[in-house]
Amino acid sequence: MNKKIPKDYFNKFPDRLSSRIEALEENIKESAPLLYKIGKAEPYQVPATYFDQLKAQIEKQTSGPKERKIGLYRWSSIAAIGALLVAAILVFSLQDKESEDGLMANRVIEHIENDLDYVDDELLYELVTLEETEELSEDLDLSEQEIELYFDYILDDMTDEELSDLL
């Protein structure tokens, strides 16, 4: 007696059974006649050339090198934060020297708070020269890499708006 079964019968059996069960479970015509009657047509329309344009639009957005808008903010912010750190060190050293009344230090802080808006970017860049960064690292006992990491840490948590405000 020849008992041949089709090739891959048992491999395909679970999928075939599953499809039949799904179809039985979802006999929409019987279990949801109104849904079946309404059908699957979409009530929405799409602008005629939308899909042709979409492809071009996405390709436009994804092609070419991305502008690093944050770049300017980042460097300006590094400069600004660096300037603040230098100023802070200066204030502390002044506080030591003028420890009797601390008036000078207060005036420097007041100046930073009130007049920072008037400090332009160029001045900020000048304030954070490599030399000063080295001095800063010596004063704080930090390596350049550590200072850079510190700036990154601060800047990563700041939004574009906050950076703009800072500048």
Added chain:
Amino acid sequence: MPLLKKDIDKQILKQLESDHTFDAGFSLLIQTYQERLYWHIRRMVHLHADTDDILQNTFIKVFKNIKGFRTEAGLYTWMYRIATNETINFLNKKKDTVDLKTLNSATNQESKAAQYFDEDEAQILLKSAIEELPQKQKIIFNLRYYDEMPYKEMSEVLDTSIGALKASFHHAMNKVEQYLRDNYDYANG
């Protein structure tokens, strides 16, 4: 059909592997999936403008992450997953779900402004019925009913067991039918 889809995915992924053919591959990817993903999103957010935003974000996310895409996972299900997450994030940001009033208002506005909407009361009623479903049930209903996505793929997209998906679709279908029964006054017509 599934074999064809698999073959296209294979072709897309092969083209995306090389810098020389990357653009052609990405172009084929958009061409292949834009309409399916568009409707998947639009059924959730309704308005064309919102759908357009989410769809573009989806493709940009795909573009940014395609290098890290694991080929053993289906490209199709991976993109549906991104589109679904983008849509859910959008809806969560909006906070309030779109109710029938908003839906009618929005669709009327669109129909008047640009004739993007076919005046079909039964279809609007069905959309309203679907809108009554909880968010996840709505996604499940749309994927199964409109996209006819197999449960196995739905399971990958939504990270939910097949059994739970079947049960959820069954409940959703019953709720939709009940809503239609309650509101479809010309049911016998």
